[in-house]
Amino acid sequence: MATLEIRALRKRFGSLEILKGIDLSVEKGGFLVLVGPSGCGKSTLLNTIAGLESISSGEIRIGGHVVNELHPSKRDIAMVFQSYALYPNMSVAQNMAFGMEMRGVPRAERDRAVAAVAKTLQIEHLLSRRPSQLSGGQRQRVAMGRALVRQPRVFLFDEPLSNLDAKLRVDMRVEIKRLHQQTGTTIVYVTHDQIEAMTLATKIAVLKDGELQQVGSPNEIYNMPNNLFVADFMGSPAMNLIEGKLVRDNGSTKIVLERNDHAPIVIPAPTSADASKLPEGGKVIFGIRPEAVNDRESIDRNAKSVATFDAKVEIVEPAGSDTFVVTHVAGKELTARMRADTDVRVGENHVFAFNLDKAVLFDSQTTRRI
Amino acid sequence: MTAADVPSAATWREPVRHSITTHGVIYGLLLLFAVIYLLPLVVMVMTSLKPLDEVTGGNMFWFPRDLTFEPWAKAWGTACVGLTCAGIKGYFWNSIKMVVPAVIISSLLGALNGYVLTKWRFPGHKLVFGMMLFACFIPFQSILIPMATILGKLGQAGRTLQDTLGASMGLGNPTVNLVLVHVIYGLGFTTLFFRNYYETFPTELVKAAMIDGASFFQIFRRILLPNSAPIFIVTVIYQFTNIWNDFLFGATFAAGDASPMTVALYNIVNTSTGVIEYNVNMAAAIIAAAPTLVVYILAGRYFVRGLMAGAVKG
Numbered sequence: 001m002a003t004l005e006i007r008a009l010r011k012r013f014g015s016l017e018i019l020k021g022i023d024l025s026v027e028k029g030g031f032l033v034l035v036g037p038s039g040c041g042k043s044t045l046l047n048t049i050a051g052l053e054s055i056s057s058g059e060i061r062i063g064g065h066v067v068n069e070l071h072p073s074k075r076d077i078a079m080v081f082q083s084y085a086l087y088p089n090m091s092v093a094q095n096m097a098f099g100m101e102m103r104g105v106p107r108a109e110r111d112r113a114v115a116a117v118a119k120t121l122q123i124e125h126l127l128s129r130r131p132s133q134l135s136g137g138q139r140q141r142v143a144m145g146r147a148l149v150r151q152p153r154v155f156l157f158d159e160p161l162s163n164l165d166a167k168l169r170v171d172m173r174v175e176i177k178r179l180h181q182q183t184g185t186t187i188v189y190v191t192h193d194q195i196e197a198m199t200l201a202t203k204i205a206v207l208k209d210g211e212l213q214q215v216g217s218p219n220e221i222y223n224m225p226n227n228l229f230v231a232d233f234m235g236s237p238a239m240n241l242i243e244g245k246l247v248r249d250n251g252s253t254k255i256v257l258e259r260n261d262h263a264p265i266v267i268p269a270p271t272s273a274d275a276s277k278l279p280e281g282g283k284v285i286f287g288i289r290p291e292a293v294n295d296r297e298s299i300d301r302n303a304k305s306v307a308t309f310d311a312k313v314e315i316v317e318p319a320g321s322d323t324f325v326v327t328h329v330a331g332k333e334l335t336a337r338m339r340a341d342t343d344v345r346v347g348e349n350h351v352f353a354f355n356l357d358k359a360v361l362f363d364s365q366t367t368r369r370i
Numbered sequence: 371m372t373a374a375d376v377p378s379a380a381t382w383r384e385p386v387r388h389s390i391t392t393h394g395v396i397y398g399l400l401l402l403f404a405v406i407y408l409l410p411l412v413v414m415v416m417t418s419l420k421p422l423d424e425v426t427g428g429n430m431f432w433f434p435r436d437l438t439f440e441p442w443a444k445a446w447g448t449a450c451v452g453l454t455c456a457g458i459k460g461y462f463w464n465s466i467k468m469v470v471p472a473v474i475i476s477s478l479l480g481a482l483n484g485y486v487l488t489k490w491r492f493p494g495h496k497l498v499f500g501m502m503l504f505a506c507f508i509p510f511q512s513i514l515i516p517m518a519t520i521l522g523k524l525g526q527a528g529r530t531l532q533d534t535l536g537a538s539m540g541l542g543n544p545t546v547n548l549v550l551v552h553v554i555y556g557l558g559f560t561t562l563f564f565r566n567y568y569e570t571f572p573t574e575l576v577k578a579a580m581i582d583g584a585s586f587f588q589i590f591r592r593i594l595l596p597n598s599a600p601i602f603i604v605t606v607i608y609q610f611t612n613i614w615n616d617f618l619f620g621a622t623f624a625a626g627d628a629s630p631m632t633v634a635l636y637n638i639v640n641t642s643t644g645v646i647e648y649n650v651n652m653a654a655a656i657i658a659a660a661p662t663l664v665v666y667i668l669a670g671r672y673f674v675r676g677l678m679a680g681a682v683k684g
Contacts, residue, residue, distance in 0.1 A: 073584075074583075
C-alpha cells in the first residue's frame with residue numbers, strides 16, 4: 001500500500017482552478033519529485049499535502065488514513081522550507097526539539113532524539129548556536145534535522161536548495177540523496193530544477209498549469225516524454241524539436257525535415273513511434289536529445305538506426321566535459337553534444353549523425369508522443 | 371593605457387573630504403540648534419535650583435547664587451495642588467499606575483491584531499485594518515461626550531457589582547477608566563505598527579510552527595513575540611509618550627486626587643492665590659517630563675532602528 005495517495009485532488013481560489021484533478025501515489029521509501037515551471041501549482045500541491053492549504057475536492061491519504069481535514073501537526077509529516085524557516089530566537093537544539101516540546105514529549109527524551117539526529121547529520125557542534133550564526137549549508141542541515149527528529153511518515157521538501165550557491169547546491173543534493181538511502185524515508189520534493197529532479201527522484205511528476213503532464217521514473221520522463229512540454233522542460237540543453245513531414249516509401253515510414261539551403265533530410269521513423277496509423281504527409285515533431293546527435297565516428301556503436309546529414313556549424317560551445325555544437329535544421333536550432341576534443345569549426349560544414357534509437361516523434365497537433 | 375589612467379585602489383578608499391568652511395558651517399548650525407533646543411531646559415533646571423527671591427529679584431537667566439534643592443522637595447512633597455498640599459508625588463504615581471498597564475495592554479493587543487491581520491488572514495481583513503486605522507484620525511475632542519457616557523454606564527455597572535458581589539472589579543475607578551480610554555485610542559496606532567512589522571515577518575516560520583503542532587497563541591508567544599523587540603520598543607516609546615503627556619482625557623475623566631501628573635502640574639502652575647513659585651513650578655515640570663526623557667534615553671537608539679526595520683531587508 002502506498003504511503004501517500006492523492007486522488008482527484010482539486011484546488012480552487014474563487015473561479016481560478018490551481019490544481020485540476022491530481023492523481024498521485026508514493027510507495028514507502030519512494031522519492032517523488034514534483035517539477036514544473038513557476039506557477040504550475042507544485043508548491044500548492046505540497047502545501048495541500050502538508051495541510052497548510054485546504055483542498056476543494058478529492059482525497060489525500062497518508063499511511064492509509066484520509067487526512068483531508070486533519071491539522072498539519074496531526075498528519076505525520078515534516079516539512080523543509082525554502083527559507084529553512086528556522087526560529088531565529090531559538091538555538092539549533094531548541095529549533096529541533098520545538099515540535100516535540102509542543103507535543104509534550106519529556107525533556108530527557110527530547111534531548112536524546114535531538115542528539116541522535118545531530119549525530120547523523122554531523123551538526124552536534126552547532127546545537128547551541130542560533131540560526132543567524134550558521135552558514136547556508138548548516139542552516140539547510142539543521143532544517144533537515146528538525147524534520148528528521150519527528151520521524152514522520154512523509155517528508156516534504158519545498159525547493160530546499162534554491163537559496164544555496166551552485167557548488168553547495170550540488171553538495172547538498174548528494175547529502176539529501178545519501179540521507180534518503182540511509183534512512184529509507186518517503187519524500188515528496190518540489191523543485192523547478194530539472195537536474196535536481198533527475199538526480200534525486202525515484203519518481204518524477206511533471207506539472208503544468210495544475211495538471212499532471214507525466215508521472216514516471218526519471219528514465220521514462222527523460223527518454224519517453226509524453227508530450228512536447230515534458231520533452232522541452234526536462235533535460236539541459238533541451239531536447240531538439242524539429243518539425244517534419246511524414247512520407248511513406250515502399251511500405252516503410254520516413255520523416256522529411258525540410259531545409260532552406262540544403263537538401264531535405266530524410267530519416268526512417270524512430271523505432272519508438274508507431275507511425276503506421278499516421279496519414280501520409282502528416283505534420284510531426286521529431287525530437288532528439290543533444291547526446292543522440294554526434295559526428296559519424298562518435299555515434300553510439302550499438303545504435304541500430306543511424307541517419308547522417310551535412311550542416312553548417314554555427315556555434316561551438318566548449319563546456320569542458322563536452323562540446324555543444326549548434327546548427328540549424330528546418331528553421332530550428334539543433335544542438336549536438338560532442339566529445340570535448342571534437343574537431344569542428346564555426347562556419348564549416350560538418351557531418352552530423354542522429355542515433356534514431358533515442359529519437360521520439362510527436363503529433364504536431366495534439367503535441368502528444370506518437 | 372598608461373599607469374596614470376588606472377585609478378589606484380588607494381584613491382578609491384579616500385573618504386570624501388570637506389573644506390574647513392563646510393565643516394564650520396555644519397557644526398556651527400548643529401551647535402546653534404542644539405543651544406536653541408536646550409536653552410529652555412537649562413533655564414528650567416537653573417530656575418528650579420534657586421530660592422524664589424533670587425528668581426523674582428532679577429536673576430532669572432543666570433546660574434543660581436545660592437544653590438538649593440528646596441523647590442524640588444516642595445514640588446514633590448508639599449506643594450499645593452488645588453486644596454491639598456501634599457505635592458505632586460501622588461499624581462506622579464497616578465500617572466505611573468495609568469501609563470504602565472495602558473502601554474502594556476495596548477502594545478500586546480496591537481501585536482495580536484497585527485499577527486491576525488497578517489498571518490491569519492480572513493475575508494475582509496483589509497477593511498478591518500482600514501477601520502482600525504481610522505482610530506488614528508479621530509480627534510480626541512470629538513469622542514469626549516460619548517466616552518463619558520460609556521464610562522458613566524461602566525461606573526453604574528461597577529456600583530451594581532459592588533452592591534451585589536462586594537467588589538466593583540475596577541469599574542468606575544478613574545485610573546481604570548483612563549487605562550481603558552488610552553488602550554482603545556492607542557489600538558489604531560499599535561495595530562498599524564505591528565501589522566506593518568509582521569507583514570515582512572516570514573510566513574514560513576508560522577507554517578513551520580503549525581506543522582510542529584504549535585497553537586494559535588503558542589505561535590504568537592513563542593515565535594512572533596520573541597522576534598518583535600524592535601517594533602515593541604517603537605510602540606512602547608510612542609504609547610508611553612502619548613499617554614503620559616495626555617492632558618485632555620486626564621482632565622476630563624479623572625478628577626481631584628485621581629488626576630494624572632499633567633493635570634496636577636496644570637493645577638500647581640495655574641494657582642490663583644499667593645505668590646507664583648516659579649522655582650517650584652519648574653521643578654514640578656521637570657519631574658513631569660522626566661519619565662518620557664528617561665524612556666527616550668534608554669530606548670531612543672532602538673527607536674530609529676525599529677522604524678527602519680521592515681523598510682530595509684537584512
